[in-house]
Amino acid sequence: ALSIDEIANVLSKVGLNDVPKQPNTYPELNPFDIYRSHITDLLAQQTGIDKAIIYPTLAWTAKPENGDLQLAVPALRQKSKKPQDFAKEIGDNFPESPLVEKPVVNGTFVGFFFKPEALTKLVLPQILRAGESYGFNNYFGLKDPAKPEDGQKRMIVEFSSPNIAKPFHAGHLRSTIIGGFLANLYEGAGWDVIRMNYLGDWGKQYGVLAVGFDKFGSEKELENNPIGHLYDVYVKISQISRDEEDEVKALTEKIKQQEGQDNSELEAKIKQIQEHGVDQQARDYFKRMVDGEQKALDIWKRFRDLSIEKYKQVYARLNIRYDVYSGESQVKDESMEEAGRIMQEKGVSEDSEGAVIVDLTKYSKKLGKAIVKKKDGTSLYLTRDIGAAFERMDQYHFDKMIYVVASQQDLHLAQLFKIEEAMGRKDVSDKCQHINFGMVKGMSTRKGTAKFLDDILRDVQEVMHDVMKANEKKYAQVEDPEKTADTLGISAVMVQDMKGKRINNYDFDMKRMTSFEGDTGPYLQYAHARLCSIIRNAELAAAKIPTEIPADLSTVDFSALTEPHAVALIKQLASWPDVFINTVKTQEPATILTYLFKMSHAVSSSYDHLVVINNAREGETLIPKEVNITRLALYSAARQVLNNGMRLLGLNPVERM
Ligand code: ARG
Numbered sequence: 001a002l003s004i005d006e007i008a009n010v011l012s013k014v015g016l017n018d019v020p021k022q023p024n025t026y027p028e029l030n031p032f033d034i035y036r037s038h039i040t041d042l043l044a045q046q047t048g049i050d051k052a053i054i055y056p057t058l059a060w061t062a063k064p065e066n067g068d069l070q071l072a073v074p075a076l077r078q079k080s081k082k083p084q085d086f087a088k089e090i091g092d093n094f095p096e097s098p099l100v101e102k103p104v105v106n107g108t109f110v111g112f113f114f115k116p117e118a119l120t121k122l123v124l125p126q127i128l129r130a131g132e133s134y135g136f137n138n139y140f141g142l143k144d145p146a147k148p149e150d151g152q153k154r155m156i157v158e159f160s161s162p163n164i165a166k167p168f169h170a171g172h173l174r175s176t177i178i179g180g181f182l183a184n185l186y187e188g189a190g191w192d193v194i195r196m197n198y199l200g201d202w203g204k205q206y207g208v209l210a211v212g213f214d215k216f217g218s219e220k221e222l223e224n225n226p227i228g229h230l231y232d233v234y235v236k237i238s239q240i241s242r243d244e245e246d247e248v249k250a251l252t253e254k255i256k257q258q259e260g261q262d263n264s265e266l267e268a269k270i271k272q273i274q275e276h277g278v279d280q281q282a283r284d285y286f287k288r289m290v291d292g293e294q295k296a297l298d299i300w301k302r303f304r305d306l307s308i309e310k311y312k313q314v315y316a317r318l319n320i321r322y323d324v325y326s327g328e329s330q331v332k333d334e335s336m337e338e339a340g341r342i343m344q345e346k347g348v349s350e351d352s353e354g355a356v357i358v359d360l361t362k363y364s365k366k367l368g369k370a371i372v373k374k375k376d377g378t379s380l381y382l383t384r385d386i387g388a389a390f391e392r393m394d395q396y397h398f399d400k401m402i403y404v405v406a407s408q409q410d411l412h413l414a415q416l417f418k419i420e421e422a423m424g425r426k427d428v429s430d431k432c433q434h435i436n437f438g439m440v441k442g443m444s445t446r447k448g449t450a451k452f453l454d455d456i457l458r459d460v461q462e463v464m465h466d467v468m469k470a471n472e473k474k475y476a477q478v479e480d481p482e483k484t485a486d487t488l489g490i491s492a493v494m495v496q497d498m499k500g501k502r503i504n505n506y507d508f509d510m511k512r513m514t515s516f517e518g519d520t521g522p523y524l525q526y527a528h529a530r531l532c533s534i535i536r537n538a539e540l541a542a543a544k545i546p547t548e549i550p551a552d553l554s555t556v557d558f559s560a561l562t563e564p565h566a567v568a569l570i571k572q573l574a575s576w577p578d579v580f581i582n583t584v585k586t587q588e589p590a591t592i593l594t595y596l597f598k599m600s601h602a603v604s605s606s607y608d609h610l611v612v613i614n615n616a617r618e619g620e621t622l623i624p625k626e627v628n629i630t631r632l633a634l635y636s637a638a639r640q641v642l643n644n645g646m647r648l649l650g651l652n653p654v655e656r657m
Contacts, residue, residue: 001028001130007122013097014118023280024145029130030577031123032060035069038099039112046093058112060578067111068571072109079244083108099559116567120558121168123574127637135644140584141191152192156392157183159404160315164307165201165209165230167451170440171406176453177497179404180320180650181589188648194396195320197311199327201304205234207286210299211278212237225305227452229245240620243280247332248273303615304329306589314453317490319650328384335387338377343372348422354382360418370415371399385416393428399416399500400431407436435587438505440497455474460489464514464522468657484657486636489514491521491651498589498649519597524646525654527600531639534612534653538632541613553633563607569638572599576641580648596645604637610634 008019011034019027027034038377040054055126057075061067073087081089090260091105101113109445127134139145141152159179162172174627179195189191212233213222220228255263274280308325315321340356343349354375360367372383381458392398403413413434420429443456465485469475478484495514498508516522542549550556561570576595583591610631646653 001133002122002126004028007034008119010118011098013121015325016098016118017100022051025070028126030581031126031574032069032120032578034122035099035112035114036539038070038097039071041076042095042097043071043090044558046090046095046103047076047078049078053077053499056601061111064568064571066106066109068114069112071103071112072108073110086241092094097530114571116562116570117559119567119574120561120570123570124233124556124558124633124637125554126559127640128552128633129571130488130501132644134640135580135649136188138189138577138584139583140189140581141186152190153399154185154192154194154396156196156396156398156574157186157404158196158198158402159183160320161198161200162311164304164545165205165234167231168227168453169451170443171408171534173443173453173456174406174440174497175404176315176318176320176438177650178435178459178589179402179500181403181498182320182402182435182587184648184650185580185583185587188580191400194324194398196323196324196326197322199304199308199325199329202329204282204286206300207282207284207289208237208241208278209234209303210285210296213299216655222306224616225310226303227310228455230303230307231283231451237278241282243620245278266515269432282451300329312416314457317457317486317654318494319647326388328381328388331384331387331391335391336383336470336615339383339390340373342423343419345375346423348419352417358419358422363418363422366411367415367418368411370419372419382412382415382419385412386419389416389420389428390425390498398431400433402433402435404435407438410436423641435502437502441505442508443508456493457486459491460493460510461486463510464489464492467514476657484654486652487652488522488525491525493521494649494651495519495521499593502588515568519593523595524600524642524651525657527603527640528646528653528654529657531635531642532605534631534635535639538612538616549629549632553636554627556633558630558633561634563609565602566631566634569599569602569606569634572602572646573637574581577646589622592645592649595635596642599638599645600642603635603642606634 004027011017011019016038018042020034021027022033022037022040025033025258027037036055036058040051040060043049043054053076054071057072058069059072061070071087072088073083073447075085078086087105087108087110090110091103094103097115099115099118101115104111104113118320126132139148141155143153154519157179159182160176162168164384169205180285183193183195209230212363215231216233218229239511248270249373255266258266267617285296289300304327312321324581339598340349343356348358349372351357352369355371356373358370358372360370371380372386374380380421391403392401405413413436417434420426420432461482462485466480466483468485470487477482492513494510496506499519500520512518513520514522516526539549576599579591579595583589610628612628612635643653
């Protein structure tokens, strides 16, 4: 990044002797910090109010006409003066500044506008120098920001967490996308992030699956397509199990009707099913797994391992890799037993008709009663989560743990956290957070309802390919259209998922998400590719003139870059670190996307006004008359910020399309 000395150098040229720096601000990383600190200094001088009160009241604005920073006068808590009068007084008497214009007063608000001269020279070199780290690295994740040597705080982000041999549904898709984003976000903010996948990989259904594989399984198909094949097997065997269940019901009914007659044959049939049917076989099988019988576990482990291998490939397409593939199967019996003991000792749990329950209504009616142990002694989803949380604390000593799970499981997670707390483990529950999200409606592929992530991505790729083909001229220039369509398709799905508030439901709309117009993934990709092509073309043009483009654009003299479009764009670029910080607070990917769309619009409206190459046509030859280096640097900086934002979201920015 830019050093304090370099910042001081820029500021001294406009007549400011020191770099303004309030406590816990990072002028080297965030240009807005310089302006907030500077305005704070002047306001404190003018009003005598404590800087610690002024600084946090300087907020950035949603509307540029309100200023680049805005002071809400009531927030200064000055009882002796009417806010409106005080605002006017501040506006009238604000001292002359080399960094900001005379403030504009609007009711109880005072708006500050940055002067372009220093801004350009501070922001562009900073971005170009920091490169892919611009906007990140905000010290949030450090144990003590004042002492980086103390190290980082640790966070577990648990996300995706599909169930083996079951469909990967929309809830898993959203968890994957949002969780991947949050992991990047916190990593960017300086946390030591552990990405964890908590697979649904344990329970009687894996006995069912093993029995099914015995009947319908194919080694070859298992190797080729483990996830799809296991699902098919599971569907078939479940059908048989249901048929048997229906048959028992029908037989029982018949016996009832024929009371008094000889039903021994029917009874024998029922007995046969109950003792040797799929359900009983599955129970037996699962019991062998629970008892740790190697042969039973080996098959299950193969299913699990092959599924994970396949998942890894699919996740890689979304730029996601996990540090830990955990799962329900990995929770130790001892952890659950220990938790059970503590719950009992502390009077958290109670017996109820042979089962063990926790009555959470005493904390809140909504939490209801939760079963933690069934009559037959088998553990539950909730019990496993309790054990897992304590194990994770023992193993990773996390400072924060995020569960990215659909809002259908709000109750489950609220119960989990409350039980931990009741057990006296606030050290765990206080550090846990449920990040929830709404549903996706109508997620289906061309062939029917979507079952696997693969199918969805393949389908979107096809639609995207068609959209691209519609523009023949452009399509002809794309180097590897299949691959580009794949990348764009994935961006389409991800952006559609992240552009609204997490909690909102949305419609899976293939047509809208794959459009190049509107706030879509393809639009962002297009904006990025266009910036890349401007940079490429400028380099080509420069070589023809010939003109040397400095290798390090951050050293260029930016004095000439004063056009309103340039200044507006620079202000947008300057606010990126603040947008990042704000996103850490909102935990909403939409905060990033809203910004990226706004910034991209500012870029695209600049193209006509800030031309880099003057393409005067002479006959058929393009003759570049001049290459405008400062504008090129501006577009390079914009590309960098867009690229940083897209990568943060988990997108793969394309350079050509
Ligand atoms: N496998 C679960 C499901 O598909 C999601 C797991 C969520 N995480 C957890 N710790 N309970 O519904």
